[in-house]
Amino acid sequence: MTQHVRFYQTGSFAVGNRLLPAEARTVQSDPTRANSLTSGHRACRGCGEALGARYVLDAAMRATGGRLVTVNATGCLEVFSTPYPESSWRVPWLHSLFGNAPAVASGVAAALKARGRTDIRVLGQGGDGGTVDIGFGALSGMFERGDDVLFVCYDNQGYMNTGVQRSGATPPAARTSTTQAVGPAPGNVFGQGKSAPLIAMAHEIPYVATATIADLHDLESKVERAMGLHGARYLHVLVPCPLGWGSDAAQTVRIARLAVQSGLFPVFEAERGAVSAVSPIRHRVLVEEYLRPQARFRHLFEPERRADVIDGLQAIADRNIRRFGLLPGEQT
Amino acid sequence: MLSQIEGSRAVAETVGHCRPQVICAYPISPQTHIVEALSALVKSGRLTACEFVNVESEFAAMSVAIGASAAGARAYTATASQGLLYMAEALYNASGLGLPIVMTVANRAIGAPINIWNDHSDAMSQRDSGWIQLYAEDNQAAADLHVLAFRLAEELSTPVMVCMDGFVLTHAVEAVDVPSQAAVDRFLPAFQPRQVLDPDAPLTIGAMVGPEAFTEVRYLAHTNQLRALARLPELADQFAATFHRDLDALVSPYRCDDASTVVVALGSVLGTLKDTVDGMRTAGMPIGVLGLTAFRPFPAAAIKTAIGAAKRIVVLERAFAAGAGGIVSADLAPVLPADRELYTVVAGLGGRPVTRDSLRETLAAAFAGRLAPLTFLDLDERLLRAAEEVPS
Known part of the structure; x- marks a missing residue:
C-alpha cells in the first residue's frame, strides 16, 4: 500500500500537530501537556496502547488540574513503561497484580476519601485481559459499589504481552496463538466473547464510553467528561496492536478507524445504563477492508477467500450498526 | 478494664481503637463477627475518618487494602481459610511492595473436605508470603497483638498477620481488658507511610524488576523481617509500660x-x-x-x-x-x-x-x-x- 507521508496533517488531529488553532489542538499538541507517559519507554513501534494511554492520561491530568493517581494492571503497558530502575510515568503510579487493578483503584479512592483528599482523583487502567477476563470480578465490584474511579480498558483484543493468546475480547475468526488458523474453523470461535461496555452499562454506573485511538479528540473529550463525574466510570478504548494483529506499524490509527467505519467497533456513550450518544459512521466500509490489512485474518483470504466467515463478521458489523444506530438516516 | 467479651468483638474494638482508615472485608466463617462489629463501628459513626468497603472477594479485600495502604491510609482486613488462599497472590504482592497492612486470620482448616473448624493450615500455608505472623494464645493476646501489629508493620513497612484460632478464640467469651483509646493513642502514632501515591511527588510503585535486582529485593525483605526479631521484644516492653500488662511478642x-x-x-x-x-x-x-x-x-x-x-x-x-x-x-x-x-x-x-x-x-x-x-x-x-x- 502506498502511503503519502505528510509531516503536518492538519485536520487529522495527529500527534505533534501544531498548525491547528490552539483551541482545536489535542492535549498532546499543547506545549504545557503533562507528558504523563513520557518518551523512552519500550512499547513496540506503532503501539496503539501507548498512544491511547498517553492521550487518556494527559487528558485526565488536564481535567483534574494534575490531581491524579493511577493504578495499572499487569500487562504490556506496565511492562514497557517500568523496567527497573526506569519509569516512564510522571504521574503517581501503582502496579499491583494482573487481576486486581480495579480493586486496588477502589482502595486508593477509599484511602483518599478517608484522608479527606477528595481533590485527588483516581484512574485505573489495564489491557483487555486484565479488564474483561482476570480482573472482571474486581471491575464489577468496583462498578456496583460506585467507587470513585475511572477505569480505562485499552483493548487490543488479546493477551499480547504473553505472546498473543486469545482473550474474552478477541473477535471471532481472529488468529491468536491459542486459536490458530488451522482446522475446519480456523481462528477464534464465533459466538464467544463479551462486550465489557454493555456489561458495565448493566451496572447502571454514571458513565460508560467507547473510543478508539483513531479519533483522539473524541477520546480526550470522553476522558474529560468522565473526570467531570464522580462514582464508577468506564472507558473502553480500542487500541490496535501491530504485533498481535499482524498489521503495519504505520497503519495503527487507520486500522482503528476502519474498525469504527466497518461497524465492528461501535463508538458510543452511555449514562446510567442507557446509550446517550453514538458516533455515526461517516464513511462506511465493508468489514473486508478492515480485515485485509491484518495478518490475524489472513486465513480468510488465503489460500482461498472464506466468504462464509467474512459474511459472518459482516453480519456482526451490520447488527452493531442497527443496534446502535450508527448510520442515521439509513434504513437498515 | 476487664469485661466479659467475645474474642471477635474484643479484636474489633481494639482494631477500632487503632484508628484504621480503610477496612475492607469479605465474609468467611469464623472471621465474620470481627468485620460485622467493625462495620457497625463505622456505620454508627463511632469510628470516624474510616471507610468500610464491602468487597466481592478476599482477593479484592487484600487488593483494596493494597491500594489504600499505598495511598497513605492505615488499612485492615480479616479473613480465614479458603479466603486466605484466595488472596494468596495479593499477600505476596503486599509484602513485596512493603505495605504495612494488618490482617486478622481467624485460623480455620482448608478443604477439601470442606471444614469450617479450627486448625492452622491456612496461615501455615502462607508462611513464605513475606508477612510477619503472630499467633495469639488467648483473647487478651489477640487484642493486644493487634496494637503491636500496627506499630510493628508501620515501623518496618511490612504487613503483619495476627492469627487467632477460629471459634476457639473468635467465638469464645472471656475476660479481656480491651486496650483503651487513650492508651492505644499513646502507643501507636499516626501512620507515616514510607512512600505514598501523591500528585505533588509522583512515584512509580510496583515496577518490573528483572534478574539484576530481584535477589536484592528479596534479601532486603529477609533482613527487614529479621529486624522484627530485635524490635518485637522492645515493643513488648513499651507495650507493658503503656498498658500495664505483659505481652509475649516472640x-x-x-x-x-x-x-x-x-x-x-x-x-x-x-x-x-x-x-x-x-x-x-x-x-x-x-x-x-x-x-x-x-x-x-x-x-x-x-x-x-x-x-x-x-x-x-x-x-x-x-x-x-x-x-x-x-x-x-x-x-x-x-x-x-x-x-x-x-x-x-x-x-x-x-x-x-x-x-x-x-x-x-x-x-x-x-x-x-x-x-x-x-x-x-x-x-x-x-x-x-x-x-x-x-x-x-
Whole structure:
C-alpha cells in the first residue's frame, strides 16, 4: 500500500500537530501537556496502547488540574513503561497484580476519601485481559459499589504481552496463538466473547464510553467528561496492536478507524445504563477492508477467500450498526 | 478494664481503637463477627475518618487494602481459610511492595473436605508470603497483638498477620481488658507511610524488576523481617509500660527452666498444654511448654535459649505438610543441637478437640522415649479401615 507521508496533517488531529488553532489542538499538541507517559519507554513501534494511554492520561491530568493517581494492571503497558530502575510515568503510579487493578483503584479512592483528599482523583487502567477476563470480578465490584474511579480498558483484543493468546475480547475468526488458523474453523470461535461496555452499562454506573485511538479528540473529550463525574466510570478504548494483529506499524490509527467505519467497533456513550450518544459512521466500509490489512485474518483470504466467515463478521458489523444506530438516516 | 467479651468483638474494638482508615472485608466463617462489629463501628459513626468497603472477594479485600495502604491510609482486613488462599497472590504482592497492612486470620482448616473448624493450615500455608505472623494464645493476646501489629508493620513497612484460632478464640467469651483509646493513642502514632501515591511527588510503585535486582529485593525483605526479631521484644516492653500488662511478642516459655522435655506449640492449645504439664509435673515428669507468638520471622535464637538443656522437643502441630511431616518442626530441626530428640505430633486438625487425656498419654510416651518421630493425635483406626474398604 502506498502511503503519502505528510509531516503536518492538519485536520487529522495527529500527534505533534501544531498548525491547528490552539483551541482545536489535542492535549498532546499543547506545549504545557503533562507528558504523563513520557518518551523512552519500550512499547513496540506503532503501539496503539501507548498512544491511547498517553492521550487518556494527559487528558485526565488536564481535567483534574494534575490531581491524579493511577493504578495499572499487569500487562504490556506496565511492562514497557517500568523496567527497573526506569519509569516512564510522571504521574503517581501503582502496579499491583494482573487481576486486581480495579480493586486496588477502589482502595486508593477509599484511602483518599478517608484522608479527606477528595481533590485527588483516581484512574485505573489495564489491557483487555486484565479488564474483561482476570480482573472482571474486581471491575464489577468496583462498578456496583460506585467507587470513585475511572477505569480505562485499552483493548487490543488479546493477551499480547504473553505472546498473543486469545482473550474474552478477541473477535471471532481472529488468529491468536491459542486459536490458530488451522482446522475446519480456523481462528477464534464465533459466538464467544463479551462486550465489557454493555456489561458495565448493566451496572447502571454514571458513565460508560467507547473510543478508539483513531479519533483522539473524541477520546480526550470522553476522558474529560468522565473526570467531570464522580462514582464508577468506564472507558473502553480500542487500541490496535501491530504485533498481535499482524498489521503495519504505520497503519495503527487507520486500522482503528476502519474498525469504527466497518461497524465492528461501535463508538458510543452511555449514562446510567442507557446509550446517550453514538458516533455515526461517516464513511462506511465493508468489514473486508478492515480485515485485509491484518495478518490475524489472513486465513480468510488465503489460500482461498472464506466468504462464509467474512459474511459472518459482516453480519456482526451490520447488527452493531442497527443496534446502535450508527448510520442515521439509513434504513437498515 | 476487664469485661466479659467475645474474642471477635474484643479484636474489633481494639482494631477500632487503632484508628484504621480503610477496612475492607469479605465474609468467611469464623472471621465474620470481627468485620460485622467493625462495620457497625463505622456505620454508627463511632469510628470516624474510616471507610468500610464491602468487597466481592478476599482477593479484592487484600487488593483494596493494597491500594489504600499505598495511598497513605492505615488499612485492615480479616479473613480465614479458603479466603486466605484466595488472596494468596495479593499477600505476596503486599509484602513485596512493603505495605504495612494488618490482617486478622481467624485460623480455620482448608478443604477439601470442606471444614469450617479450627486448625492452622491456612496461615501455615502462607508462611513464605513475606508477612510477619503472630499467633495469639488467648483473647487478651489477640487484642493486644493487634496494637503491636500496627506499630510493628508501620515501623518496618511490612504487613503483619495476627492469627487467632477460629471459634476457639473468635467465638469464645472471656475476660479481656480491651486496650483503651487513650492508651492505644499513646502507643501507636499516626501512620507515616514510607512512600505514598501523591500528585505533588509522583512515584512509580510496583515496577518490573528483572534478574539484576530481584535477589536484592528479596534479601532486603529477609533482613527487614529479621529486624522484627530485635524490635518485637522492645515493643513488648513499651507495650507493658503503656498498658500495664505483659505481652509475649516472640516466645512464651512455661516451666521450661528445669524441663527435660519441652512441648512447642502455637495458639489456643497452649492453655490445655499448660494444664496438662502441671498435672504431669505433679506426677514427677519435668515437662515444659514453649509457645511461639512469632512464627514469621522465626525466633530461632529465642527458642534455643528457652529450650535450654531439654533433651526432648515435642512439636504440637495444628497443621502439617502431607508427604513431609511437621511444618514448625521443619523450621525447628536446624535450630536444635545435634544431641536433642525431636518429635512431631499432629493434633487438632479440622477442629478436633485436643484433650488433656490424649496429650498426657502422648507426652508420657515421649518422656519415656516411646514416641514415634511423627504421630497423629487420636487417629481413628476404625475410620481408616473403613476408608480402605470403600469399593473402587
